[in-house]
Amino acid sequence: MRTDRAFVWAGLLALVSAGSGSLLAAPDGPLPVRPLRYEIWVELDNAQKMLRGREEITWQNTTRDEVGDIWLHLYWNAFKNEQSAFFREARGQTLARSALPREGEWGWIDISRIALADGRDLKPGMAFATPDGPETEGDQTVLRVPLPEPVPPGGRVALKIEFESKIPRRAARTAYYQDRYFIGQWFPKPGVYEEGKGWNCHAYHENSEFFADYADFLVHITVPQGFVVGASGKLVDAVRDEDRRTETLTYGQTAIHDFAWTADPSFLKVERDFVAADEVTEAEYADLARRLGCSVEDLRLPNVRMILLIAPEHKSQIDRHFRALKAALKYYGLWYGPYPYETITMVDPPFRTGSGGMEYPTLFTAGTSLFPTDRAWSPEGVIVHEFGHGYWYGLVGSNEFEEAWLDEGLNTYSTGKVIAEAYGPGVLSLNLKHLPLDVLFRMPLFLDRELNRAGGLAVVELDPIVTASWRFYSRMSYALNVYQRAATMLETLERLLGEDVMIRVLRAFQMGYRYRHPRSEDFVRTAEQVSGRDLGWFFGQFLYDTLEFDYGVSALHSRELPAADLGVFDRDGRKDEVTPERVKKIKQENKDSAKAYRTEVAVRRFGEAKVGPDFPLTLEVAFEDGSVETRTWDGQSRWQTFRFIKPVKARWARIDPESRWLLDSNLTNNSLRAKPSRAGVWRITGLFLFWVQSALHAAGGLV
Amino acid sequence: MSILRAFQQGLATTRRRSRLILYLWLANLFFGVLVLGPFIYLAGRDFGSSLEGDRLLQGVDFIWLGDVILNQGDALAGLAGWALIPFSLYLVWSIFSSGGILGRIAAEEEKTTLAAFVSDGCQYFFRFFRVPLIAIPVYVIVFGLLYKLLNLPLAAWSRTAGGPWGDFWASTLGVLVFLALFSLVRILFDYARIRLVVDRSRKAFRAVVMTFGFLGGRLVPAWALYLLIAAVSVVVLALFLLVSRLLTGASGAMVLVVWLQVLAAVRQGIRILFLASESHYYKGSQL
Numbered sequence: 001m002r003t004d005r006a007f008v009w010a011g012l013l014a015l016v017s018a019g020s021g022s023l024l025a026a027p028d029g030p031l032p033v034r035p036l037r038y039e040i041w042v043e044l045d046n047a048q049k050m051l052r053g054r055e056e057i058t059w060q061n062t063t064r065d066e067v068g069d070i071w072l073h074l075y076w077n078a079f080k081n082e083q084s085a086f087f088r089e090a091r092g093q094t095l096a097r098s099a100l101p102r103e104g105e106w107g108w109i110d111i112s113r114i115a116l117a118d119g120r121d122l123k124p125g126m127a128f129a130t131p132d133g134p135e136t137e138g139d140q141t142v143l144r145v146p147l148p149e150p151v152p153p154g155g156r157v158a159l160k161i162e163f164e165s166k167i168p169r170r171a172a173r174t175a176y177y178q179d180r181y182f183i184g185q186w187f188p189k190p191g192v193y194e195e196g197k198g199w200n201c202h203a204y205h206e207n208s209e210f211f212a213d214y215a216d217f218l219v220h221i222t223v224p225q226g227f228v229v230g231a232s233g234k235l236v237d238a239v240r241d242e243d244r245r246t247e248t249l250t251y252g253q254t255a256i257h258d259f260a261w262t263a264d265p266s267f268l269k270v271e272r273d274f275v276a277a278d279e280v281t282e283a284e285y286a287d288l289a290r291r292l293g294c295s296v297e298d299l300r301l302p303n304v305r306m307i308l309l310i311a312p313e314h315k316s317q318i319d320r321h322f323r324a325l326k327a328a329l330k331y332y333g334l335w336y337g338p339y340p341y342e343t344i345t346m347v348d349p350p351f352r353t354g355s356g357g358m359e360y361p362t363l364f365t366a367g368t369s370l371f372p373t374d375r376a377w378s379p380e381g382v383i384v385h386e387f388g389h390g391y392w393y394g395l396v397g398s399n400e401f402e403e404a405w406l407d408e409g410l411n412t413y414s415t416g417k418v419i420a421e422a423y424g425p426g427v428l429s430l431n432l433k434h435l436p437l438d439v440l441f442r443m444p445l446f447l448d449r450e451l452n453r454a455g456g457l458a459v460v461e462l463d464p465i466v467t468a469s470w471r472f473y474s475r476m477s478y479a480l481n482v483y484q485r486a487a488t489m490l491e492t493l494e495r496l497l498g499e500d501v502m503i504r505v506l507r508a509f510q511m512g513y514r515y516r517h518p519r520s521e522d523f524v525r526t527a528e529q530v531s532g533r534d535l536g537w538f539f540g541q542f543l544y545d546t547l548e549f550d551y552g553v554s555a556l557h558s559r560e561l562p563a564a565d566l567g568v569f570d571r572d573g574r575k576d577e578v579t580p581e582r583v584k585k586i587k588q589e590n591k592d593s594a595k596a597y598r599t600e601v602a603v604r605r606f607g608e609a610k611v612g613p614d615f616p617l618t619l620e621v622a623f624e625d626g627s628v629e630t631r632t633w634d635g636q637s638r639w640q641t642f643r644f645i646k647p648v649k650a651r652w653a654r655i656d657p658e659s660r661w662l663l664d665s666n667l668t669n670n671s672l673r674a675k676p677s678r679a680g681v682w683r684i685t686g687l688f689l690f691w692v693q694s695a696l697h698a699a700g701g702l703v
Numbered sequence: 704m705s706i707l708r709a710f711q712q713g714l715a716t717t718r719r720r721s722r723l724i725l726y727l728w729l730a731n732l733f734f735g736v737l738v739l740g741p742f743i744y745l746a747g748r749d750f751g752s753s754l755e756g757d758r759l760l761q762g763v764d765f766i767w768l769g770d771v772i773l774n775q776g777d778a779l780a781g782l783a784g785w786a787l788i789p790f791s792l793y794l795v796w797s798i799f800s801s802g803g804i805l806g807r808i809a810a811e812e813e814k815t816t817l818a819a820f821v822s823d824g825c826q827y828f829f830r831f832f833r834v835p836l837i838a839i840p841v842y843v844i845v846f847g848l849l850y851k852l853l854n855l856p857l858a859a860w861s862r863t864a865g866g867p868w869g870d871f872w873a874s875t876l877g878v879l880v881f882l883a884l885f886s887l888v889r890i891l892f893d894y895a896r897i898r899l900v901v902d903r904s905r906k907a908f909r910a911v912v913m914t915f916g917f918l919g920g921r922l923v924p925a926w927a928l929y930l931l932i933a934a935v936s937v938v939v940l941a942l943f944l945l946v947s948r949l950l951t952g953a954s955g956a957m958v959l960v961v962w963l964q965v966l967a968a969v970r971q972g973i974r975i976l977f978l979a980s981e982s983h984y985y986k987g988s989q990l
């Protein structure tokens with residue numbers, strides 16, 4: 001079947017007015033504003049490792065500004081030479097010179113022609129720009145193109161571009177190896193025009209992902225025959241040219257903000273359907289509707305076509321991949337809102353393209369190994385995570401350059417929830433050069449949130465979570481802050497607000513900002529509105545600041561009350577002195593009556609950060625008769641003492657007994673025993689001791 | 704001499720000299736405690752008085768481990784520095800104990816007393832001390848040069864691998880090549896030490912050179928003997944570890960600690976078994 005271009009566009013536009021259900025893919029639900037429309041023709045030159053393409057872009061000015069230029073991302077120039085911001089930052093952080101591309105392996109993109117639809121040439125005026133400051137001088141990933149006349153509010157401009165690109169051999173997210181390709185960030189792409197502020201169009205940074213406007217895409221990909229292709233959106237046409245031995249595949253999708261594709265002759269292509277009625281029971285709908293205070297109809301999930309492209313070596317893991325994707329479709333859908341697109345394409349990354357674990361609208365890459373450990377939840381974790389970006393990045397189009405936590409933090413938190421719900425705790429896996437060693441050892445079981453806390457809290461004092469991606473102290477600080485620390489913050493918020501309220505917050509944020517570009521403040525506002533609580537103190541300290549949070553119990557003593565107090569007392573008009581002998585005597589006389597103990601507990605705030613005024617801390621004190629006393633502390637001062645008079649001594653005291661404050665950097669000091677108990681210490685010492693003995697034994701074997 | 708017979712005689716000698724296992728295990732334990740001393744103190748201080756200490760009974764988890772990483776990072780770094788001292792001392796002990804073990808294996812009389820072991824250790828210490836010094840250039844040549852050379856075709860193959868299996872086999876073969884070379888170096892220096900004891904020689908360098916001659920004609924059986932014992936020990940080790948996987952929870956905690964110490968002792972027995980079997984093979988082949 002051959003489809004005329006105009007016909008395809010007509011179909012696409014019909015969908016815009018009619019909703020979904022037709023040949024071309026448009027999302028369910030109310031249609032968003034989309035300032036962009038792309039039609040791209042691209043051909044893969046397998047021999048030269050080149051792409052040759054042309055592109056028609058229509059950009060609509062949806063602001064009240066007059067816009068005199070257009071800024072384009074030319075992302076692949078990040079891999080062009082060592083002067084790119086990408087390689088400069090990588091060299092400064094992690095990359096050894098030996099890891100730079102070798103001869104012929106650099107990548108780049110050239111614009112050979114850029115003109116308005118009426119033919120006026122824009123090439124003479126175009127120039128590279130460095131909007132991220134002088135430290136990115138020499139970078140060629142941002143191109144500024146002045147327009148002959150400004151685009152008025154509501155006006156449109158149509159550009160015709162021809163480009164030629166060299167595919168990088170080894171680079172971030174995109175690469176080729178032999179005749180396997182993953183192609184992302186590949187076409188000239190306008191930034192996001194922000195009213196009153198101008199073009200938001202950052203360089204390709206080492207630590208940063210992307211930001212783009214919503215668009216309708218129609219992309220014609222020409223590859224040599226025999227390649228198996230996967231792409232964003234829905235396949236709407238496939239035409240073979242027997243003379244040139246090529247095949248042209250056309251993909252269309254409305255309301256997405258990026259488009260990626262992959263081609264590899266060895267891929268197995270498997271398609272299955274997510275059938276909501278098979279995956280979600282009526283009882284599950286009803287239970288969630290009750291918890292969220294909405295109707296079951298609001299929650300109903302649509303069916304989705306799932307497409308898997310997988311290496312034949314991983315054939316035995318096909319079911320494992322689909323099971324994880326179904327779990328993701330189910331829980332993201334139920335909790336945060338239905339997945340609105342018709343298709344989702346899951347790509348087992350082409351061998352040695354380094355493209356695993358990356359998200360694109362309606363397409364993502366997973367990543368597995370030959371011998372995945374049972375219960376290690378890999379590849380499950382990466383599948384759930386990258387699918388989840390379809391929500392946090394894909395549908396809610398936050399700015400990954402400037403506020404990466406809005407996609408990575410929300411999504412790391414969400415991933416942990418889905419994995420815990422669908423799979424439970426996972427084990428750590430241990431491999432030596434592909435050999436699974438974990439069959440021999442009992443590896444620790446853990447939930448994502450535990451690992452997130454251990455990593456995330458290590459960088460609290462380095463940077464606020466809200467920091468531009470390329471301005472973090474280090475790559476480590478970037479990664480741990482925006483992924484793990486942000487997820488730990490959200491996990492704590494969930495424990496403070498309750499799980500149901502937290503789901504409502506995220507659902508309101510997802511549904512309220514679909515196809516839009518919210519900022520951190522929008523998230524804070526949504527959380528406050530939905531929960532009905534003032535959370536400024538929370539986000540102020542944990543999102544925008546670098547304060548350590550640590551409360552603890554610092555002292556616990558129980559002392560028997562003396563039978564009488566020593567000293568001189570005025571009794572019946574005369575001085576009566578109580579001596580130690582008198583006390584002993586009184587004690588002797590009352591020896592049958594019950595003893596009394598005074599227990600004193602001191603709690604402290606070790607960190608700078610404080611709990612909010614409406615969120616006091618709970619103190620639990622357990623006594624030897626089994627009773628437990630509970631007190632609250634507002635936690636505003638540096639310390640507080642609590643006193644109890646009881647007939648028995650205290651056994652232990654514990655602050656925050658429900659462990660709501662996962663952000664607490666020291667949970668060990670949250671409790672104190674009256675008498676130490678070392679059984680656990682001996683157990684773990686015994687274990688570590690064995691490993692130290694093993695290391696000694698191995699070292700001894702060398703001499 | 705047949706390698707099976709050497710192995711059997713080695714087993715018998717190990718049984719006869721089983722008291723050596725006690726000495727070796729105790730020393731191994733002692734140095735282990737020395738390395739972990741500061742850790743035991745810190746863990747006792749922090750977790751002993753905390754309810755979180757109960758988590759330690761369940762094994763490793765990322766809540767308490769997270770606390771250790773977050774709050775004892777500097778202490779852990781200091782601990783690593785401190786560990787260098789007991790580790791260095793343990794190397795000296797290993798040289799000493801090799802003399803003790805080989806001396807007792809070679810001794811005709813039945814006694815396996817601490818005094819005899821120490822006296823053997825002292826007697827052979829200085830010539831054994833020279834063996835690892837000679838070994839350093841051998842390690843450099845074998846792993847810095849030979850291993851890299853042998854790996855070149857594997858690396859070239861791996862670079863052009865068409866998929867994960869090619870990658871897997873290239874790296875697995877690389878591991879095998881490494882293990883093969885490592886076992887050959889071990890055999891060389893094991894027999895050099897045996898020669899120093901059995902032939903009552905004092906010249907370590909000469910012993911190493913002569914061992915080349917000895918192994919020249921018997922490399923295959925000597926290597927086979929080594930690999931046989933290595934295979935047996937890998938199986939024993941794996942069985943121990945698989946059983947230890949079953950010991951879980953608070954109830955299994957102390958059993959696990961004891962079980963791992965049994966394994967630590969068995970490992971010392973295997974060390975004696977290697978040297979004893981090789982000694983018998985050496986003597987058997989000299990006749």
Ligand SMILES: [Zn+2]
Binds near residue numbers: 389407408
């Ligand atoms: Zn992510």
